[in-house]
Amino acid sequence: MMNLAARMSPTRFGGHALFAAEAGRDLRTTGAIAPSSPRLARALTESIARSTDTALSILEVGAGTGALSRAIAARIGPEDTLTCVERNPRLAEYLRAEIGVDPALRAHAERIVICQADIADLPATEQYDVIVVGLPFANFTENETRAICATLDGVLKPGGRITYFSYLGGAAVDRFVGDRHRQHRRGSARALAEFRARFRQDRITVWTNFPPAYAWTLTKPGAAQPDQVDGAGSARTEPITA
Ligand SMILES: C[S@@+](CC[C@H](N)C(=O)[O-])C[C@H]1O[C@@H](n2cnc3c(N)ncnc32)[C@H](O)[C@@H]1O
Known part of the structure; x- marks a missing residue:
């Protein structure tokens, strides 16, 4: 598997094959x-707000x-900037190449930066209006999750938004995994719940993803919100019971 992934190039193999490898x-x-499916991607990005x-x-x-x-x-x-952090060097390299290929990315190529890095190493010098998180929090330990949440909070502007996903069916997964893994999952969920409590929380369910997922939007207290791009997001929020 390692050699297969190492030999893959964006031109020979699609992103899905590389991701699976x-x-x-x-x-x-x-x-x-x-x-992530296109529907989950939309749900995680539709609350991106932009003032004129x-x-x-x-x-x-x-x-x-x-x-x-x-x-x-x-x-x-046309003035917005996007910084993408990806720890895996092969995925980061693929994404760099995609900027020249994908029309949506190419249109903003000069304002997109791909950083091959662990989010834990992100310097807190920059401040962001919006943070879109694609991390598998359920696989992290409680301490890892707390450290990442602290990093994200430290670089999010007052009034800014964080979106992230969590997969449905965690309780079912817990029945099949070992004690250590179950403890990690529960510890990470606890850390995330405490983190969310500091924000205004919105959540929608996306069934058309594998696996189905919740898309969370957290809004940091502080400065007034800029106008929303399309008015979506909080208006489509579900009651949060878990
Ligand atoms: C579930 S995948 C999501 C990928 C993509 N955002 C999507 O939605 O299809 C999680 C990604 O997070 C990356 N990752 C995991 N831990 C990371 C970390 N500490 N810092 C930066 N990236 C990390 C993985 O390499 C992987 O590409």
């Missing part, structure tokens, strides 16, 4: 066997093969 190498950090006169600074974490990056690029304006 990387999941085979390390499912814990890759977090899924397929990239202010450029948005957007951070994407865990960009993978760019399923969410493309959806973000389709929504951003």
Whole structure:
């Protein structure tokens, strides 16, 4: 599997094949066997807000093969900037090449930066209006999740938004995994619930994803919200019971 992934190039293999190969190498950090669906990508990016006169600074974490990056690029304006952080060097390299190929990414190529890095190493010098997170939190330990949440909070402007997903069926998964993994999952869920409590929370369910997922939008208290791009997002929110 390792050699297969190493030999893959964007031209010979699609992003889905590369993603699946990387999941085979390390499912814990890759977090899924397929990239996010277009519907989940829309749900995670539709609350990107933009005022008419202010450029948005957007951070994407865990960009993978760019399923969410493309959806973000389709929504951003001519002054907005997008920084994509991806830890896996093969996925980061694929995404860099995609900027020259994919029409939505190419349209903003000069304002998109791909950083091959662990989000834990992100310097807190930049501040972002919107953070789109594609990380598999359920696979992380409680401490890892808390550290990532602290990093994200530290670089999010007051009034800014974080979106992320969590997969449905966690309770069913818990029945089949070992004690250690179950403890991790529960600890990570606890850390995320505490993190969410500091924000205004919106959530919608996306059934057309593998696996089905919740798309969360967290709004940081603070400055007034800029106008929404399309008025979507909170208006489509479900009651949150879990
Ligand atoms: C579930 S995939 C999501 C990929 C893509 N955003 C999507 O929605 O299809 C999670 C991605 O996060 C990356 N990742 C995991 N841990 C990371 C970390 N600590 N810092 C940066 N990226 C990370 C993985 O390499 C993988 O590409």
